[in-house]
Amino acid sequence: MTNKKNKSAIQRRLIPSYIFLVIICFISVFPIYWMLTAATNTSYEVSTGKIIFGTYFFENYKGLLERAAASSGATLGKVMGNSFLYASVQTVLCIFICSLAGFGFELYHDKHKDRLFAILLLAMMIPGVATLIPLFRMMSKMKLLSTVFAFFLPGISTPFMIMMFRQNSRNFPVDIMEAARIDGLPEWKIFFQMYMPIMKSTYAAAAVITFMNAWNAYMWPRAVMTDNRAMTMQMLLTNLSNGYTIDYGVLMAGVFFCSVPTMVIFFVLQKQFAEGITGAVK
Amino acid sequence: MKKKLLSLMLAGAMVATVFAGCSSSTGADKATEGDAAAATEEAAGEEESVALMGASDDDHTLTVAAWDANFNIPALQAAEAAYQQKDPDFKLKIQEVSASSDVENAVTLAGASGDYSQLTDIVLFQDHYINKYMTDYPDAWQALTVDADWKGFSDDKLSYSTFDGKHYGMPVDNGASIFAYRTDVLEQAGYTVDDFTGITWEKWLEQAKVVKEKTGYALLSMDHNGDDLPYMMMQAEGQSQWKDGKPNLVGNDTFKSIIEVIVQGAQDGTIILANDWSEYTDSTIIGDQVAGVFNGNWIIATMKQNKDASGKWAITTIPTLSGKEGYAANGGSSLYITSNSKHADLASDFLAYTFGGGDGAIATYDAALTNGGVISCYGPAGESDLYNAPDEFFGGVAANAQIVEMGTHVPAVEQNDYHYPLREKVGALITNVINGNDIDSEIQSAQEQMEFEMDQ
Amino acid sequence: MNKSRSIQRKQQRAGWFFLAPATLLIFVMSFWPMIQAFIMSLQTGSAANMKWQEPLFKNYLRVQKDQLFQLSMRNTFMYLLIEVPIMLILAILLAQILNNKDLKFRGAFRTMVFMPCAISLVSYALIFKSLFATQGLINTVLMNLGLISENINWLGTTSTARAVIIIGLIWRWTGYNMVFYLAGLQNIEYSVYEAAKIDGANGWKTFWYITVPLLKPTIVMTAIMSINGTLQLFDESVNLTNGGPANTSMTMSHYIWNQSLGQGVANFGYASALSFIIFIMVGILAFISLKVGDTRD
DSSP: OHHHHHHHHHHHHTHHHHHHHHHHHHHHHHHHHHHHHHTTSOHHHHHTTOOSOOSOHHHHHHHHHHHHHHHHSSOHHHHHHHHHHHHHHHHHHHHHHHHHHHHHHHHTOOHHHHHHHHHHHGGGGSOHHHHHHHHHHHHHHTTOTTSHHHHHGGGSSOHHHHHHHHHHGGGSOHHHHHHHHHTTOOHHHIIIIIIHHHTHHHHHHHHHHHHHHHHHOOHHHHHHOOSGGGOOHHHHHHHHTOSSSOOHHHHHHHHHHHHHHHHHHHHHHHHHHHHHTTTOOO | OHHHHHHHHHHHHHHHHHHHHHHGGGSOOSOOSSHHHHSOHHHHHHGGGOOOSSOOOSTTEEEEEEEOTTTHHHHHHHHHHHHTTTOTTOEEEEEEESSHHHHHHHHHHHHHHTOOTTSOSEEEEEHHHHHHHHHHOGGGEEOOSSOOOGGGSOHHHHHHHEETTEEOEEEOBOOBEEEEEEHHHHHHTTOOGGGGSSOBHHHHHHHHHHHHHHHOOBSEEEETTTTTHHHHHHHHTTOOSEETTEEOOTTOHHHHHHHHHHHHHHHHTSEEEESSHHIIIIIIIITTOBSEEEEEGGGHHHHTTOGGGTTOEEEEOBOBSSSSOBOOBOSOEEEEEETTOSOHHHHHHHHHHTTTSSTTHHHHHHHHHHHHOOOBOOGGGGGSHHHHSOBGGGTTBOHHHHHHHHHTTOOOOOOOTTHHHHHHHHHHHHHHHHTTOOHHHHHHHHHHHHHHHHOO | OHHHHHHHHHHHHHHHHHHHHHHHHHIIIIIHHHHHHHHHTTEESOTTSOEEOSSTTHHHHHGGGOHHHHHHHHHHHHHHHHHHHHHHHHHHHHHHHHTOTTOTTHHHHHHHHHGGGGSOHHHHHHHHHHHTSTTSHHHHHHHHTTSOSSOOOGGGSHHHHHHHHHHHHHHHHHHHHHHHHHHHHHTSOHHHHHHHHHTTOOHHHHIIIIIHHHTHHHHHHHHHHHHHHHHTOOHIIIIIITTOSTTTTOOHHHHHHIIIIITSOOOHHHHHHHHHHHHHHHHHHHHHHHHHHOOOO
């Protein structure tokens, strides 16, 4: 009885929190809701701010298919497939390479490694525009233009990801590592057999972030993916948003298809994501 | 459950990696299933003829990079069909890019790496910039090897694509500007289109005010900070914002008067300066806020989206400061053959045969007009039956032939590589003057900023 | 003794081996291009034919006279000073609220707050642009509520255009930062709060004297990330306002883009020099944040 009373008292005290959260959530979700409605309306209705769902989704979807076919000489599925493929490859390689480095930097840390890490951080301070030309030259010399390699090579080792793994490795139980060493486990096996499973929530978080970044990249892909068979969703989107006449219904349908995969991935992995961000070790 | 999902995803990604390893050398391979089925049949048919950035290896195939699926690309498809009359095996692979800047950047990046092998046989290139790219990247281009019927084009248009007396480009669309008015709105205010033909800007502003008061319609709109208005208005005067390669703003009375007209119109509410392209097209033109449209004739496609206004538009020339009829152009482009092409002869012949006034010209231009609304700048094309057919949208007048004719009057004015940076500075100048800044000091600072930017 | 030292050395070597691939990639894919970009920053001319600038540091000296760059710099720092504190405080606040075990629907709230991050930068700029268009939804709603009598030209007026960019940034990134704080809070033992409660500390005091200090490393990290992100802010300026009106909402990266590939003028030498100026600014600010907040060692 008292317990119940206590509970309702707590809930009552939380009312301001609820109100605050509802407002914030409304603001967060509303533009997304609006994007969804826009994908179902005509271009004119979109630009004059129609707020409710319309009946034009299939026309917009068809328009999108046609534009995808005209742009890439292929289908929307193909363009989505490209985006998915490139982003997946980049994600897998990135979390592998960066976790390896984070593991090395933190669990074997000494003065030299700390210093090297500080130097690596410099790499994220330069605007991407500056290195675009030199990187393009490099890809061109290596004959990698329009290949998946050109897409992911500059993105699979990032100071930020290394930093995340390095930071989270602080929660890695060092004593079991020592125990494993005494048992004669080689260092690389410690990584694969102990570090990887224990840090899996960090991996999930890193995967979500990397995948979103790779999926959403557009400036670099537009420079190097010169073959339009290699077109990605973001490139298709920029094609849709340019031109003498822009169809906003079709464009929003494009935005919708562009956003669904990242939203789904976040929904699926959100628990691990939240745990993994600063390394709750389970 | 979650663990399973995670491992599933990782496994899927691993498979994808392997898959990428196999197919990456060609960029990608067969289309993914799923939505594929829903895509139109033509896509399936084109699967094998998918365009590849890079030149063609086939003797009957050319590649071309171009932008705008609703405009230039139908024109290129029309040319492909026309040339197939001559060479039934001919194929044109079209690579769509998002905007003219994509082609420019592709050339820049190729130039930076000294590797032009990624360029298509032919690229569409916008007129304002070709000069700079010819000068900066001379290795990127090849002259046409087959002569076209050059007499059929205006001097203005050819002045862009001719270098050292050699023709490098084939004009495609006619950027000739139109000034279109809504006759029904003018009538309500007691005017006809003739009252707006061959008038001074001063009179235009007066009459526009009357129209605004009586009907609520503005008489003109333009995107952003008035972007293309000063350029077109200057050209209608036969003048340029450039002189001997330098910005010509300070002490240029024509320029100042034109800015004053735009500012006055904006203050009267007779000229709407929309924030961006979508507001310009969707809100002001399609959204029925303006009774006048002044831009390159490609804007007609946008005007036609407001179906209620069909039959109520009429086209005329541009007002000037002196009151003579003005002609201008905006946003034209031409096709160029890149140095990467191994089939310069085929490309030249293709261009000359279709866009250049050869045997396929009428078929090309007629189909380009029907499918893409692209109006030819090749004079004789305007004599076709299609061009002279009455256009219901313009109240039964043969508007297309009228535009082609207007295009031949456009005076050639000095161009500069810094067309867009200057446009941006003039736009800022207009905004600042509307906000109450002094016009002379704003012109001064725009000129200084432009000179600064050019002094690298 | 001797043996353990050799094991240690072996371990150290293993450490180097683990971090080698990533380090090598960063050197090849970031530092080498950066060196080339630096060389380019001393040059001028078209990308196909670059010549040494005279005097050598002319591109850097030019900045003093570049009014537009200075304007874009002021804009960027204004975004930084207004947006980053609001966003981070809001994020900590949300994390603190959502960390309360008594709160119902925590998962749903957290998901919704984070959702904007799943929208790509291009997409969200397009969404915001249409929301804030003169005929757009925001104006329509405000009109119907009777709050305004005439459509506000959000993106066409300097102050509101800047505000829209700031609102957009807060919308897009608050949830992202919140997740970091939320995770940071997981590492704080619940007993610490219990103890504080027994000592009679109120909610605000607990927040200020317990949460904030314990979150310090996370705060430093998010601050550096946000500073870095804001100083390199690009997409919002390009896609949302296109720098307008009259360049008054343009960011530094947008200006650099215009100087390189954005307007076809391709002044790569000058653009590179400007990039290095941003590099130095980020470096200084990151160093300060680290000095203010570093707890390690």
